[in-house]
Amino acid sequence: MKRRTMLFAVIVAVCFLATGLARAGEINLSAAASTKDAMMEIIRGFGRVQPDARIRTNFGASGALAKQTVQGAPTDIFLSANAKWLDHVVKEGKAEGKSRGVLASNRLVFVGRKGVAVTSLTDLNGLQRIALGTPASVPAGQYAEQAMRTAGVYEDLHRAHKLVMAQDVRQALLYADRGEVDGAFVYRTDALLAKEATILFEVPDDLYDRVAYPMVMTTAGAAKAEVRAFYSYLAGPEALEILKKFGFVTVQ
Numbered sequence: 001m002k003r004r005t006m007l008f009a010v011i012v013a014v015c016f017l018a019t020g021l022a023r024a025g026e027i028n029l030s031a032a033a034s035t036k037d038a039m040m041e042i043i044r045g046f047g048r049v050q051p052d053a054r055i056r057t058n059f060g061a062s063g064a065l066a067k068q069t070v071q072g073a074p075t076d077i078f079l080s081a082n083a084k085w086l087d088h089v090v091k092e093g094k095a096e097g098k099s100r101g102v103l104a105s106n107r108l109v110f111v112g113r114k115g116v117a118v119t120s121l122t123d124l125n126g127l128q129r130i131a132l133g134t135p136a137s138v139p140a141g142q143y144a145e146q147a148m149r150t151a152g153v154y155e156d157l158h159r160a161h162k163l164v165m166a167q168d169v170r171q172a173l174l175y176a177d178r179g180e181v182d183g184a185f186v187y188r189t190d191a192l193l194a195k196e197a198t199i200l201f202e203v204p205d206d207l208y209d210r211v212a213y214p215m216v217m218t219t220a221g222a223a224k225a226e227v228r229a230f231y232s233y234l235a236g237p238e239a240l241e242i243l244k245k246f247g248f249v250t251v252q
Contacts, residue, residue, distance in 0.1 A: 025050075025226045028074040030058045030065040032081035032213065033168040034106065034140065034187045038246040039079075042239045046230055053226045061168040062086075063137030069094055069218065076221025077231060079103060079213060081139035081169075086214045099217040103234060104248035106211040108143050108203040111176050111191045112183030119201050121151040124183075130157065131164045131172040131184035139211070140169040144185035147207040173197070187211065189247040213248075 031039055036059045043055050058065065058073070066085035069075040070092045078095065080086040090097045110118065117123070124130060133141030148154035157163055166172035169186050176184035176197040183200060191199045215234065221227040233239055240250045 025053045027053060027055045027224070027227050027230050028058070028076045028221070029055055029079070029230075030060075030069060030073070030075045030077070031079035032062050032065070032139070033059045033170045034081060034190055035059070035079060035103075035213065036170070037193060038189070038243055038248065041242050041246075042234065045238050045242065046233050049233065050226065050229060053230065055230065061133065061138045063139075074220075075218050076224060076227040077215060077217055077234075079215040081106075081211070081213060082142065082209075083212065083214050084142075085139070086216055089218070090216065093219075095216045095218045096222065097216070099222055099231070101215055101235060102251050103213040103215050104243045104250050105213065106248060107188040107205065108140065108147065108185060108208060108211060109188050109191050109199045110183050110201050110203060111173065111186055111194060111197040112181075112200050113176070113179055113196060114198055116182055116200060118183060121148060121153050121203065121207075124148070124153055124162075125156060125160075127182040128162060129164050129181040130162050131166050131175040131181040133169045133172050133185075134165040134167065138166070138168055140172070140185060140187055141165070143208040143211060144203075146209065147185075147203050150207040192247050 062080040062082060062085040066088050069078055069089050078086060078089055089095050118127065132144040135141040135145045145154060164175065164181055166175060169190055172184040173186045173190045173194060175181045177194045217227060217231055243250050
C-alpha cells in the first residue's frame, strides 16, 4: 500500500511539474480591438526573438477587458484605447502604475460606402443609421459621442434613433463595410482595413480628447521575465515600425 501511495505521489508531482513547464513562457495579453492586426504582427516578430514564449491574446472593448482583468481573468499586459480603463485596473490593485507607458496614438474618422454625401459632422443629420462603439465600454464610441456633442449634433441624432451601438470598434467598421449602416465612427487604423468602406471625413481632433493607447503590466505579469521582455519589445524599434505600417502614430 505504501509503495502505491508513494508511486501515486510521484506521478502527481511529475504531472504538476509538467504543467508548470507547459505554462512557462506564457504571456496573457488583453488589448483593445483596434490594435489586433498590428499586435498579431508584433507577436510574430517577438516569436522570432523569443521562440519559446507563447502569447495568449484577448482582443475586445477596453471597458470589457478592464472588467475581466479586475474580476480575475488571466492578464499579464493590459493595452487600453484610453486612460480611463487602464486607470480602473490600477485603482483596483491589479497593476502598478510605475510600469505604465503609452504605445501609440490614433485618429477618429467617419467611414462609409462611396457615394454617401457627408463631409463633416453637421451632415450626419441627413443619414439614417450611424454606427459607433457603445460609449460606456468602447473608447472609440466615447470619442465619437464627445465629438458629436461638441459639434452640437448628438442630441438630435440620439432622439431620432439614428445611432447604432456596436460591441467594439471593429464591429462598427463591419457594419459600414457591409453597408448595413450609412456610416460609422472608427479609428483611422481600422478604416485602412476596410474592403468596401472608405474614409468620408476625418473628425477634427479639437472636438475630442487625444486618442492614446496606454499599457501596463499587471502585478502578476510584472513577476514574469518573459512578460517583461515582451513589454520592452513593444517599445522597441521593430514594434514601432509595425505600428507605423498599420497607421498608428508612435510616440518615439
